[in-house]
Amino acid sequence: MMFSGKQTKPTFKSYLPPLQTDLKKSPQLPIKKLEAKLLPGEIIVNEANFVRKCIGSESQDDLWGKLVCTNFKVSFISHNSLPRKRFQCTHRLLGEHDIPLACVEQVVTVNDLKGKQKILGSNQKLKFNPTELILYCKDFRIIRFRFDEAGPESAKKVCLAIAHYSHPADPQLLFGFEYVGKRYHGSTGDRVNGVDPGGGMQTPLFDCSSDWDREIKRTGASEWRVCTINQGYFISPSLPEFFVVPVSLADQDLKQYACFFYSQRIPLWCWNHPSGSALVRMSNISDPQQQRKVEQRISSAITKSHPLRSDVFKSDLDKNLPNIQDIQAALLKLRQICVIDPFEESEEKWLSSLESSRWMEYVRTFLRHAVEVVYMLESRNVPVILLENEDRDLSCVISCLVQLMCDPHCRSLHGFQGLIQKEWVMAGHRFLDRCNHLKKNDKEESPLFLLFLDCVWQLWNQYPAAFEFTEVYLAVLGDSMWVPIFSTFLFNCPRQRAENSRDFASSKSIHLGQDQALRFPPVWDWSQQFSLKDQTLFNNPLYVGKIATCVQNGTVKTFTHRRSKKNYSSTLRGLPSALRNGSLGPNDTLARRNSLVLRLRSDLSQVREQQETPSERFIRDYFSHPVDLQGLLLPQLLPSHLSVWKLYFLRWVPEAQIPQGGPITAFHKLSVLTDEIEMLQSQLRQYKGAGSTPNNLHAEHSKMYFKVTSTPHQTPSPPEYLSSSFPFSPVGNLCRPGILGTPLSKFLNGAKIWLSTETLANETF
């Protein structure tokens, strides 16, 4: 064999005669064993047999099976497997064809004989028997089922059930409650019913004062303290029980100020720049008469906590950034052009359609705004207040981005997860409303978190070696919003979680014991969803922090993760020039500009000389030096340098898939090399004494998904199943109307290509 290099072992399957394709067509397959796999607390609501799941455009590729609606998911169980399914990342909570109800955006029933179509909500009636069900999903998938052979009544019932159960009337009807509640019955011990309290991780959840204390220490924010006045949520309903305030503000003052802020949200400390400048988020002050006074008090307290007593700079986010409805509208348009519009027809206008969706523009606006804030902290060395009406949306994005750019700790996996806990979950981002889990109020729905992930992706894409995680991690994190069992994404604020879980516990007579709330697993407990092996897809082989090297004059220096404290100082540049009342003085805009240029501008009108603002100069200076990946990271902001996050937005689009191509192929090589380095390191350690670690331990502990092969002298070629969509697959996940009429061979073009070359090559032997 000239291709594989390794011997193909006979498998059990190879002894079986190949499946006849018409066999697939017939619905006469044994159906008795088709049973949905259920999680604890999951119950079957309705089901229909002899359902066809559309895979490609031709019905011969469709799968036959049973469509089941539970209180958690839409499940499709089939004896057939998909063609060319050589790789699959298995989800522990969801089967290959399962869709969580929370992921269903729209339920559309069709009767193509009568030419009827209806979008179903909860508690609705359907006057026709559906021949087809189309599920539009929040993660951009479009799934189709056909009922040609199914009983008309059972088809109708299952559609109505799906519609009804995907519109829960109350948060406690979200599956997470049953799931977690079930686990309280009949189990004891530390690991409460399989749910590890802290997720078994080093990720701080910031739901206790010690996490905040550590964060204060880590960032050297000695002039700040943990405030506990909101314990029991007695002051503010949307703030966490613990948060951080300037030491100069006494609890008594805070209680007094609280009433002036929206939802009694006392301004929250986010983070300290190594120079001592704090990043603070604050909601608007409702009473205009008190506004000045309160603002002044807060500002001066922040100034007092600054080592140089610098004045505070206020950054008004509502004024400078798009609002949540704008962002939602942008995503809908983006979805339209990515997965709904027919592929070929939308090619010609792709770029302008992309522009008119405004998604990329918003990504850029948020990144740019974050850079402006970084400039104030980094270059001007002043504390910054992020000002937003309710302080629960835009601030989450900006404060996270600022910290990601400035603080290398946030680019580690646990640092990043802690950051999201701190700035989204604890700060009270309304995940329940923004995800629209209850599908109650479409106006409240907004993909802020996805926008944030896209911004992070842009940074990642420009500096892939600076992050411990991969883009697969970011995509999977985004998808986890639609698996409604995680504490992370289920609630609008910590208090809502506490109240709902207390209510639920008492209604189900669950004894919470010492817990204040049901222990929903945080999404950071990744073992809930993926095996350890699959989780290695999150590890970035390029990450500097792990095996940092620096090649100089042919010698290699290795250093372990440096202390971030030390790195901090390296990002410090110069001393601040004080600001007056937070606005830039006239000198600043023109500082150090050659007077000659000013004259030139009038004379040489053709030269498109633009006024360079100080922050633009800051950016230009930054790009004129080599970037320290463990230091400050500023994104390239030119629109020409921002890209569409293809892995997320185009992963289901069959025509956009590059078979055996895409960035993943380079990642594969990197992963193998990093794995080899890890193995060599462990062998070297063996030599250096410390007892004998058996070699096979390496394979188990390897952090890399793709491992070094033991075959000598063979550069590993990318596995055939790799594609630009990896580890996702378009097969069966995007059945838009436009794809009908396209032969499956085109749909699976990778498979076809490989078939032809392999057969050709075999002929020569």
Next chain:
Amino acid sequence: MASAPIAPYNSSPLGNSSSPNASRESLKMEPLADVAMLPGEERVIDKDIIYICPFNAAVKGKVFITNYRLYFKNTDSETPVTLDVPLGVISRVEKMGGASSRGENSYGLEIICKDMRNLRFALKQEGHSRRDIFEIIFKYAFPLSHGMQLFAFLSQEKYEENGWNVYEPMEEYRRQVLPNSEWRVTFINKNYELCDTYPTILVVPFKATDEDLRRVAAFRSRCRIPVLSWFHKENHAVITRCSQPLVGMSGKRNKDDERYLDLIREANGTTKLTIYDARPNVNAVANKATGGGYEGDDAYQNAELVFLDIHNIHVMRESLKKLKDIVYPNVEESHWLSSLESTHWLEHIKLVLSGAIQVADKVSSGSSVVVHCSDGWDRTAQLTSLAMLMLDSYYRTLRGFQVLLEKEWISFGHKFASRIGHGDKNHADQDRSPIFLQFIDCVWQMTKQFPTAFEFNERLLVVILDHLYSCRFGTFLYNCESARDSNNVRGKTVSLWAFVNSDTSLYINPFYTPESSRVLYPVASMRHLELWVTYYIRWNPRILHQSPVEQRYKELLALRDQYLKKLEELQLSDSTHLTNSSTPNTATPNQHITHLQTPF
């Protein structure tokens, strides 16, 4: 220096050194300000001048003109601002401002370059200072318009390898298992008598006699008959290339041409020969008016004709001009995507790529194809060479890519001299067009989609484009082989490949994984095509120049090698300590060492 670990092609975007190697050439050279001059390079004039940088400010300094380059170095500040521009890059020099112009710096020169940038200089108004420098630049940038020689003929550079030997036609045809029972090599064109824009060695159907070829030549525009470009070793399907048939308004037919195409079809038993006419259908029809045309259905019954809708050289020139408008000096920020769309640059890239995909797909399915446009030296070269790049992994190696360019572009007469206008002052010449740049862009798109499939990196593509204009090497000079022969280019100039192959490590893609039999099908969709910002927007100082992933991978490779070395040392000392013992502890790492000698 400070930028050591980054090593961009142009460390200072203000002053690109298009010859990154200049400083390491072994020959002794007189320094020019702070760069070494090339052997054969001579100073012509120095002058105090102000460089009006579009990105920051006016910079006072000195300009040095040699017979090869324009070099500028600032004198007004510590931070160096330099420009290193081969004169060949200059498309046009204009005076700006007149004697009556008021204000400082309103009097000077504007230099428009072929590589997506413009340069402005201001001079003092007194004492004819501008006239001198204008005339010198004008003369040395356009030597052919002044009865002088291109720098490539003056250069005394020496390299170990003779780059002209990279491509030996017979060797390349033998690699393709040619000649064989279906295809033969003919020397009918050894004196360029059959076709003066073709190479001397041609591969034609075995059954076609030289007499047949002469008769076919009469029916093909500029006698560019269908000849073989590439042969599929397994299914024996071929890519052949030619110019349009001379059908004309009256719809002329030619039995010999018809029979000849049928011989191509018959060679491997293809049932229907596919003729890819690169042009839009209407253009092909319009060409009838000037005596050209396309293969009609009734005349060529065993062939099917497919139009690929690729536009002509004028459309491409205008498209690139629009692209330059939105990227230089500043990137159009407010409506970037729709502005980019309105240049149609990526759309043209898409059409060229998807045309090549169709050709490659046809051939790999076992059918032979004929590719032509009007003359068969622009779009045809793009399509055949891209299809070959998809089909044949040899062309994806550093050497193979050089062979591909030498073969499909240089030897088959892509009119480099006319398209680029080397040394010619006539900047508005309608023959100029960025066809080759567009091809290199397509290659770049492929390398982006298949990051492990190419042995060479992006840097090679940029260096090729820089020297497409520089006139330092003979590689891209003249329109065809016959002209190169009569000017003794091989004897009198150095090949670009001599320079490139003198330090190949710069151009190696560390992710390269050889895969001999894989056909690459890029996705020619706007979803994946990207603007090649590191080329088109490289002069912008707000852009970061680095390839972090590639760099990082190299660092990891070095680390791996270091560990391997350490382990070997430890084993050596082990084996001296315990000579005969066969403890499993030491045996296990031993095995692994032998396994891990991966070929790097």
